Amino acid sequence: MSDAFTTRLIDLSTGSSETVHDLTASCEDFLREAARGRDGLLNVFVPHATAGIAVIETGAGSDDDLLATLHTLLPADDRWQHRHGSHGHGRDHVLPGLVAPHATLPVIGGRLALGTWQSVCLVDTNKDNPNRQVRLSFLG
Template sequence: MAASFTTREIDIRTGSRETVYDLTRECTTFLRDVAQGQDGLLNVFTPHATAGVALLETGAGSDDDLLSALHDLLPADDRWRHKHGSPGHGRDHVLPALVPPHATLPVVAGELALGTWQSVCLVDTNIDNVNRQVRLSFLG
């Protein structure tokens, strides 16, 4: 059987504050529409220089802990050479080096094969850009 490739771009509104946005439901819906019970790979990619994709537990404080850790590692102050935008915006451009803008995940029998507490999340610390795109691609 030949492999198939399907992709869909979704729009996410992250709001005007730093956020960890859970994409798991959108990934599950996409796979329900396109995977048709196949094994394969789901690639999640955000085409932005100031956002990333992470796997983590949400709702139990880990999402807030991640944002706190990023604040410690990448403070929003005037140390950054990249100066346009909100104060400290230069740190947003360093974020994808720590939280990459992509993740490739296994799909088994058409279902996302995540661990019990794992969620697929968009990590966005850039308060200047509230509209984000995420590209979901299935290879099966």
């Protein structure tokens, strides 16, 4: 494999409650090693059917607002055809249709080119699976 493409899988524990988990520091750590000052693209991908990747502001309430909005759009009730797992778990399988399981971000000079308040986050509403993986891939 060429230096132009590097990938790494990171393991996370998201616990037993819905969460927006900030991945920005992990992305930056990966790019320090993988990009080595080069321009390119960072792809962030979650290989799970019940989680997504969002680029949002965190810490000022936006992460809680996102979870509240998802609760409104995707209530944890009996309307879902997908019925295994905890009550309302079918909603978790619809989540990636609204919060995509990937994001591709510009890398300039080896650093993420995010806006001032943007963070890269894992969005996980699935309380049944606290163990998650995220694949980071740099192409440059």
